[in-house]
Amino acid sequence: MTIGWAQVRKVQSSTKFVRLSELRKLRECEQVAAVCYRVRGSDIEFLLVKTGKGRWIFPKGSVEPGLTHAQAAALEAFEEAGVHGRMEEASFARYIRRRRREARNAVSRSAEKESAVNAHLCEVLRLVPPQELGRNPTWFSPDKAKRRLQEHRTADFGTELARVVDRAISRIRRSREQNVATIRALRPRVPGLESSSLQKVQFIDIGRVREAAGISKTPSNRLSASFTKSSRPLTQ
Numbered sequence: 001m002t003i004g005w006a007q008v009r010k011v012q013s014s015t016k017f018v019r020l021s022e023l024r025k026l027r028e029c030e031q032v033a034a035v036c037y038r039v040r041g042s043d044i045e046f047l048l049v050k051t052g053k054g055r056w057i058f059p060k061g062s063v064e065p066g067l068t069h070a071q072a073a074a075l076e077a078f079e080e081a082g083v084h085g086r087m088e089e090a091s092f093a094r095y096i097r098r099r100r101r102e103a104r105n106a107v108s109r110s111a112e113k114e115s116a117v118n119a120h121l122c123e124v125l126r127l128v129p130p131q132e133l134g135r136n137p138t139w140f141s142p143d144k145a146k147r148r149l150q151e152h153r154t155a156d157f158g159t160e161l162a163r164v165v166d167r168a169i170s171r172i173r174r175s176r177e178q179n180v181a182t183i184r185a186l187r188p189r190v191p192g193l194e195s196s197s198l199q200k201v202q203f204i205d206i207g208r209v210r211e212a213a214g215i216s217k218t219p220s221n222r223l224s225a226s227f228t229k230s231s232r233p234l235t236q
Contacts, residue, residue, distance in 0.1 A: 055153065070120050
């Protein structure tokens, strides 16, 4: 087959090359967060960690190549807060993180960089010392968590983070109510339902997750955590 110069030029014009720096920017534009919680009686508590600047935030980070968003969120929860727990596969909230760019001239000083953050609920089963130092994972009541998230941030961003907490509370309570109703309806027909899961659970082995992501900053003897991607009944 003969290919003329016009055809070559057409192919060249339709080919788009992406620089490595652009790929990194695209990766930074989308992040995941693990909204970690525990239920004590009728009270819900949220686990927050500190950023490098001393602000409180959910464990979060960039989407890792080869991982689902839920797996990446599980990885962040484990590394930043030492969480072992159950991670929901589907995100329940999405918020926009805005931060100022380092400007090269006066015109771009007011420009902001935006990153979309997909939030996943994680029910904490137990905690171990986190791998990242200085994170100081701490439990807060919903009201205190919202106040901590709003500290040293713009009013709009603080309100957006507080809204994530409110949505998490609604989802947790709704899930508990649905699970209780299902257990009551099925109990006469399924003995011992309280100790079994209503949904199929898929375990995520953190060691395998890290191997898939090609991450090697953690010693192999600490890769023992496991997460489940879909929630079991929240009633004990």
